[in-house]
Amino acid sequence: MKKILLIGALMAFTSGLCFAQDNVAYKASLTKMMEVSGSKAVYDSAIQQMISMMKDGKSNVPEAFWDGLNAELSKQSVSSLTDLLLPIYQKYLSLEDIKQLILFYQTPVGKKFAEKSPMIMQESMKAGGEWGAKIGQEIAEKLKEKGY
Structure with missing residues (x-):
């Protein structure tokens, strides 16, 4: 044992x-x-x-x-x-x-991606915010159309 x-x-x-x-x-x-x-x-x-x-x-x-x-x-x-x-x-x-x-x-493309990623992220966040606002507006309009 x-x-x-x-x-x-x-x-x-x-x-x-x-x-x-x-x-x-x-x-x-x-x-x-x-x-x-x-x-x-x-x-x-x-x-x-x-x-x-x-x-x-x-x-x-x-x-x-x-x-x-x-x-x-x-x-x-x-x-x-x-x-x-x-x-x-x-x-x-x-x-x-x-x-x-x-x-x-x-690799060259990997180095380029690493270098450009902060700018891509920053611009993507801005674009995502605009997209989200647009979707929010569409939802609000649909709710208003239906009387909610």
Whole structure:
């Protein structure tokens, strides 16, 4: 009986180690994918925008403080964001999928897509807002036609 418990505990321990190694490899690949896809640059830009907004209201704070804070947050925040995104990506994409995405983003078209994605996203959000307003207006008109 002791042997069975010992073997079971050993199997659980080694499978946990394998999972931890897989998790480390996945996180490293996800981090790389975020870099080559341009996502990291977008996150860094968001941090800079937040600091800039805070900076406007705090003119008495030295520039060196803001520079140091920006460097610190850029390093920490992207890592902590990656930790938050890790289980989401793992839920939908395998490690091999992430590796294939990295390869894609290293191609000329992948690099172009990564470079243009922020502008595409911004313009798409504007177009989506206009589309949503139009649909909302149509629904309101239909309700009015029917007397509701």
